[in-house]
Amino acid sequence: MSRASTTVLHDLSFSIARGDTFGIVGSNGAGKSTLLKVLAGIYQPTRGSLVQSVSSVSLLNLQLGFDENLDARDNIVLSGMLMGMSRRRMRELSDEILDYAELHISAAVPVRSYSTGMKARLGFAISKYSRPDVILLDEVLSVGDGHFREKAEATMRDMMMGEQTVVFVSHDSQRVRELCNRVCWLKDGRVQMIGPASEVIDAYEQYLVRR
Structure with a gap:
């Protein structure tokens, strides 16, 4: 390589x-x-x-991934779709994902305002529920x-x-x-x-x- x-x-x-x-x-x-x-x-x-x-692989790396201008819910949908999940299914899972990541209070703000730890929690939760x-x-x-x-x-x-x-x-x-x-x-x-x-x-x- x-x-x-x-x-x-x-x-x-x-x-x-x-x-x-x-x-x-x-x-x-x-x-x-x-x-x-x-x-x-x-x-x-x-x-x-x-x-x-x-069929599906998810890389959770703190230097990669989220669209910083989107909020948590939109990033949940985007990340799930990139792993082959449907938009509808990811919207259905969004509350469970936010609960697991403990981010409901910050769900509507752009991810660029998140700390490194908050991004890690969101990414891990998406991977847990999208089940790559x-x-x-x-x-x-x-x-x-x-x-x-x-x-x-x-x-x-x-x-x-x-x-x-x-x-x-x-x-x-x-x-x-x-x-x-x-x-x-x-x-x-x-x-x-x-x-x-x-x-x-x-x-x-x-x-x-x-x-």
């Missing part, structure tokens, strides 16, 4: 099974966010291929208040019990250990290790201590 004539990801080869909660860890610049954008179809690999057997086949989370649980993080983590555990696939990028290795069943450790755009969460996180934390 190249960006601005610089190779970001090198020789990656792995699969994510349906129902996995798959973590991606690595230091800044390791290629984690770039990999999520490849999985989401935002970036196309310059070599090799990405094979998907799903795969949800990609990029550092989303690192913002907002502790109350909402606990609720979002409980939702992720519910997802793990079902068939929804979650790919979760975070610098919080302990949270990845607790939430994910498999983990990929990236270093300089290359896979260092893929396997059960506890084994990979142990190796990654040992590397951080040595470094």
Whole structure:
């Protein structure tokens, strides 16, 4: 995978099974966010291929997504339609989404006035209720208040019990250990290790201590 004539990801080869909660860890610049954008179809690999057997993928990244000039309800509809949901269905779900995100009081104001944490809550709630086949989370649980993080983590555990696939990028290795069943450790755009969460996180934390 190249960006601005610089190779970001090198020789990656792995699969994510349906129902996995798959973590991606690595230091800044390791290629984690770039990999999520490849999985989401935002970036196309310059070599090799990405094979998907799903119909809908949602990337929740705090630097992407909402139309800042629209209010929460309109963004709910827009985001859902981009994931293949109907306008009517998203309007039906809007009250439940706003309740989950705890944003009813701010539903009618443009999203540009939202804090980072409020945007994260709205995005996560949309993904919860629109139920894409795969949800990609990029550092989303690192913002907002502790109350909402606990609720979002409980939702992720519910997802793990079902068939929804979650790919979760975070610098919080302990949270990845607790939430994910498999983990990929990236270093300089290359896979260092893929396997059960506890084994990979142990190796990654040992590397951080040595470094």
